[in-house]
Amino acid sequence: MNIFDDLLKLVKDELELKNCLQDLNRDIEYTFKECYDWCFKSNLSYDATILFKIDSLCDFLQDELNTGHWSEVPLSIRQAFSGTSYIKALIILKRPSDPINILQDALKCIDLGLLLGAPLKDNQDLLTQCATMLSKLLSQSHPKDERLNTINKRKSYSDHSNNFNSLPGEEICTLECPSLETFNSKHFVPQIPAKLQGCITHWPASEKWLNVNYLLKVAGDRTVPVEIGSHYTDESWTQRLMSLKDFIQTYYLGNSDTVGYLAQHNLFDQVSELKDDICIPEYCGLSRDYENSMEPDVNAWFGPKGTLSPLHFDPKDNLLAQVYGTKQILLFSPKDSEYLYPHDDKLLFNTAQVDPTKPDLLKYSNYCKAVPYKCLLETGEMLYIPPKWWHHVIALDNSFSVSFWWQ
Ligand SMILES: O=C(O)CCC(=O)C(=O)O
Incomplete structure (x- = not known):
């Protein structure tokens, strides 16, 4: 050979x-x-x-x-x-x-x-x-007939606004592709979340990734880590390595009873062709410490409708770009941490015990003092999550997001 x-x-x-x-x-x-x-x-x-x-x-x-x-x-x-x-x-x-x-x-x-x-x-x-x-x-x-006849059509997604409107919480503000200066002074410096529109529509990914066959062609045989189970704090949750093709067939398009989520994986360093389909947002050039600033950590979050990331926070600034599908995101300021009951466990210190979608107020009585914010993140939009802001994320459709964590 x-x-x-x-x-x-x-x-x-x-x-x-x-x-x-x-x-x-x-x-x-x-x-x-x-x-x-x-x-x-x-x-x-x-x-x-x-x-x-x-x-x-x-x-x-x-x-x-x-x-x-x-x-x-x-x-x-x-x-x-x-x-x-x-x-x-x-x-x-x-x-x-x-x-x-x-x-x-x-x-x-x-x-x-x-x-x-x-x-x-x-x-x-x-x-x-x-x-x-x-x-x-x-x-x-591979034989040509292995192609899957599935294209994620944007318009076929349902309208989630009714449910979203009934959620408690103030909707976070939306900006149309703000200038670097505006983003810096109004959001990055004061650490206020914002939904940004019109910033990723030029990405080749916006068109290409809608076609699952494209992903299969460039990466179908690649081995990826998949989270299996409803969410990472669940007892039966586990992680498995499998080919992207098996993941797509079993968990993304299949009717599996268990949720499979290709979550928080740097797919772009692994599969360089996919890196060419996205661009690092210019906002990631801002820093709170220019001497120690680093390239952003870029992660893929690819999964079926119903994936859930429990309420947690991350230490870095984050831009979560929604290539397609809709995610419902609840956010809380770091000031409200004590009302969210972070786990005592060393590994889960950044994850809340309270579930903001159905809070147990008998067990977590101070939760009512926390101020929720909400965001319906739709195809082509990007959410700015400042460092240490708590976020709870549910995919309302089949979805592909890319996060950029930077400092
Ligand atoms: O999209 C998700 O499921 C979670 C994303 C997230 O937690 C993050 O970008 O930090």
Whole structure:
């Protein structure tokens, strides 16, 4: 398969790749180098022992990645996992099997490397480039009749305004594509939420993503994390890795009893083609601390009608862009935090116990002192959520949003 040679040519710094397990024990490093050398030899044919060895290395590193808190995993382990995933994908490509199967397995392996690993320094784009090539080849190899006959038509969405009008709370103000100066002085500096219209209508995503077949073509075989369960504070809630195609068929278009939500995932660093369909809003150039400002964290929130993000807050400024579908959002100022009963738990300190859509006033009696704000966020609109503002989000339609968290 030529794809093997094409992927091999993507390595910019062979030495860095070959030594990417040097911080681990000698036996492990030696096994990796053996697998590496096998790939870089010419005219090799499939070798089950080599695949077994690289498989064991990946398993070992995955165990290391899953030990302790994610933020404490050493960078060297994550980089080792990236390098090992790359070599494993190459070895898989030599397996004598159905070509589509092989390409899917190799891509899955690269995606795991992208999701759990960290880029090597001098081979920074190695996995992203591999994934793009494999995904392109796969989408050309799929039979044409696999296309789904589903287009999200904007006009087919129902009118949610009646229900929304009956919700308690003051509606937050709406601005038509404000100038940077207006946004800065009236909202960013005083930290007041606002709904912004006319800011994302030029995004290619506004048209392209309405067609599910487009998403399937560019990313159907990509592995993505999916939240399963009604919401993340629910006991039965869990997360699973699956292909975007399986997610769309089972949870997005299917009639699954359980909710599946591709939530808070940086799909755009993983699938670079999708990054070209959106633009970073110019408002993200504003900062409260220019010396320490950073590129925004861009996340995808893609799911069926009914997804729910419980009342919580985030530390950064946020622009939540609604590419299509409608979301009902309830907001509360940080000043009202004590009336929302944040969880005591270390991991859930930013999540409220009270459900603002059906508050239990016997249990949470001070909730009545909190002042709710509301927003019906519709296709093409963007919501500015200042840092630490509480927000509760329900998708009223099938929906695709993109959030930009920045500081
Ligand atoms: O859209 C959602 O479900 C939640 C979005 C959110 O919480 C955020 O952007 O911070």
